[in-house]
Amino acid sequence: MICFMKNNLIVSIQLPLLILFFCSCSLLNADEGKEFISIFDGKTLKGWRKAPKTSYEPWSVNDGVIRGEGKENRLVYLVYSEDENLKNFELKFRYKMVTKGNTGVEVRTRIDKTGKRPFEGYHADLGHVGIGPGVLGAWDFHFGSGTRKEFPCQRGTRLVIDSEGNGKHSPIKDAINITEIKKRDWNDCCIVAKGNFFQLWINDKLSSEFTDHISEGRLESGFIGLQLHDKGMVVKFKDLFLKKL
Template sequence: MIKKIGNNGLVVFMVLSLGLNACKEKQEKKEGKGLAEEVVADADGFVPIFDGKTLDGWEGDPKYWSVQNGNLTGEVTPETLLDNNTFIIWQGGQPSDFELKLEFRIADAGNSGINYRSDKIDTIPYALRGYQADIDGKIRYTGQNYEEKKRATLAYRGEKVVIHTQDHPDEPGSLRANVQRNCWQSREVVGSLGESDALKTKIKHEDWNEVHLIIKGNHLQHYVNGVLMSDVVDEDTVNRKASGYLGVQVHVGPPMKVEYRNIRLKQL
């Protein structure tokens, strides 16, 4: 038998229903239902900054950057040759002290790099100026510290280096004048991490390699596959940077492809 509900009973029923729905919605939010997945740090404190599915949180030219097979992919074709190096730039902040881990795979003809503590260049779309963990397909430069559009090579693979401020840094053109043979002249090699050719054997050709950057204060360390490839202490108070944008590059040159995956950041 169905009993009729009076006005007061109807009000109570509606209130109870709304309350139950609110509790259900709160519980669903708590469980993450219907919401974007929460980004959680791993046991070592690293947080993924690329989801393996989309370019969300990254800004770059879609002519060159896409997600393919779960990898952040930069590709230059015969129809899209570059006039300037172009980057895809992480939009989540401008890290200062941090550790970055990722894996890369690059074609033999490829030239790329991981920029950090970098500035955007207003006159060139998707361009960065700053420190770079160099990467190339022929493994000539992979592991070195190269400063894009600034002081050029700071440390070759296998070098432990202290960077000094050049004499008379305020003179017009002094920055360009202090770069010779694509290398910063006010640098001092203070130790060896091993011969460059021997370290090269630790890097896989056209296969996946892991990069680990440890960037703390003015101490910049580039590891590839667990091996320290370059070590820089930057004492150049005029030109060094304490924070800035993070991004990865495709370089002017022949058609190429570079892939990145498992990109994880731990801010210190």
Template sequence: MRCLLRPFVLAACSALLLASQLLAADGPSPAAPAEPAEMKQLFNGKDLTGWEGDMRLWSFKDGVVRGQTTSENQTKGNTFLVWKDGELGDFELRLSFRIAGGNSGVQYRAKVLPPKQGEVNQWVVSGYQAEVEDTPGKVGFLYHEKGRGYLCNVGDKVEVGEDGKPKVVGKLGEKDAIGKTYKKSDWNDYVIIAKGNHIQHFLNGVQTVDIVDNDPKNSAARGILALQIHAGPPMTVEFKNVRLKQN
């Protein structure tokens, strides 16, 4: 009986494995949670009151925050628009973004660094960054600006050890499948959730990263919120409907 059943068991296991692979390739999961009540809008709808940065590069019009560099109006290093009305601990942040050229990011639980000697840029920020760029399959990853670098790529579940090294411990879905949810050169929705040392990003309702940061030296439980303009070729990034709930 065992000999007769064994081929069927092996076939069933193979079918289940193939189905799981197809599911991962066809569509990422899980979905973003429903938006909680009582989220706070972080822009007043008129101007950049409550925020600080290089105002040569940042503007507000028709409900949209715009960061822009041109060949005549550049930044020598990455620069940030910093929220001045508090710090983030455990939180949920939701916003929409659109980008043309270059790359950007949403900085959170971060800190403003003092300028280096001779450095003109006063808004230098270090900390967790949710990537913003016009590249399907890359937008949505987690980076540590001026810190540990890449922490969690799109589609991965990661644990950062006490030694500060990230380790992939599982998959949310295939990177290319998640990338298909991105609307190139159009408005996209971001959800960022941080509870303790557990961080999640969602792009257009689909989870992109899941990370548990156990690094006692470099992880951050609190810090500022900021929006990035990256140094380099001319670029434009826009944000709207930026809203927050702190837990």
């Protein structure tokens, strides 16, 4: 999404950056028959819904940006409602933490019938620089109470969960370093969900990944949800693009 500018030099600089953003994490998951589509029109929240219901409006749009502000100590989501049964996909977006806080993107999400959380899902964890590797750039598991073990998968970690429910961790070579994540600025992210394999990329570098070999209780499909975690936090999202695989 490049605006026409009077300064041709600015356009010539931005174009390669945008191309790089689209190409950064598609090499291992290329599907030539599919294209990325924009899932945010830059003006409204058409095609999105907040969940669960709140007493205030946590999500707003201004200048092509989705702004989320937490005013309660509870999990609040902005759900992409055009397709709430997504399975295999790549999701590209940019996010910026305006304050300290915990955010992220829930994928293959469904209602948590046990009541432990509003939803079950695989959670690509994000937050402010300094929040720690267990949040920023990690994968988190949001399973219903008493259903499955929730393994840690910190930034820089590759996790394999075998069919017996055991988890094996190993380091990712050349994973993103905390110094490569911009503080209070825009960071490019890509989430890959393909079968039982999941990746989180930040600024063109792999942050964390996992493979889930447990068939019973594995989340096969669901919706995408942007998350607000904390009271007083402010986060922004823009340039959201989805490609089904």
